[in-house]
Amino acid sequence: MSTTLPAIRIASAVDAATLSVFARRVFHDTFAADNDPADMALYLDYAFSESKQRGELADPARVCLLVEHEGVLVAYASVFRGSGNEQVTAGHPVELERFYVDGAWHGRGVAAPLMAAVREVALEWGGDALWLGVWERNPKAIRFYEKQGFERVGAQTFTLGADVQRDAVMRAPLGAA
Template structure:
């Protein structure tokens, strides 16, 4: 586990596109997927996000290969999240080949540690209401649903559950 640096943007861009596609492509319109992937995961966008002072990127690597990543963002929470020092878990993805092998557990432990070290008192996230596997995972880590929000995938407005847990 290590902190992401701006030099990781190209590798992270490719990994993020692949894992997001693997997770969501089968359930979404290809045009909406293509639009979102181009917007959210370009190398330039990753460089900009990694340079953001309020954002922390965490990379899970095995033998020099990226197998998972998470993005944290300090600051203003969703309206349903009450906290003095909220931290948003913006992204949390593990390569499909590594599901069920402990990578997600190690990455979540790193997320919780980094959130606490950054002074956070609540960790919150948005997760697609149709992503039952992720919702179960977050519930096992003590997250509870507190609201909903809209997530735009291309031109498709989708509903996310907003979940939170105390740190």
């Protein structure tokens, strides 16, 4: 059995194709059972095309972190400093846009180091709070975020295909904030 630990690195544009395939799969794995297949297909095409990933990876307001095990992608997170939210108290808010661990790696100590790396990036940007939107029907993720110091501060809509859903908005302080 391998003892190599997963390693975290910052993604670049050359990772667009791999990330597109992985991000589609883990989003589908997470939400397909609770959503209409047509809505799911529309959203996957909209959000995770290779060209969209390439554009986001080239955006200086974003950082995408990849977790790899023996060269295979097992988790990713993306952070964005271009968005605020009126429900989030912060001078310099940083949005945690995506946070996904492959199902085979859940409960194996990948999520916490990835969140620590997210905090490091946000702090380097001068962020004083992290915020995110999470589907109200995703209790596993909400529990994880609560364990990581996030608190619910509001709600917002999220549109999956043609389905308008409700996300909880959560906030965690950064540094001494």
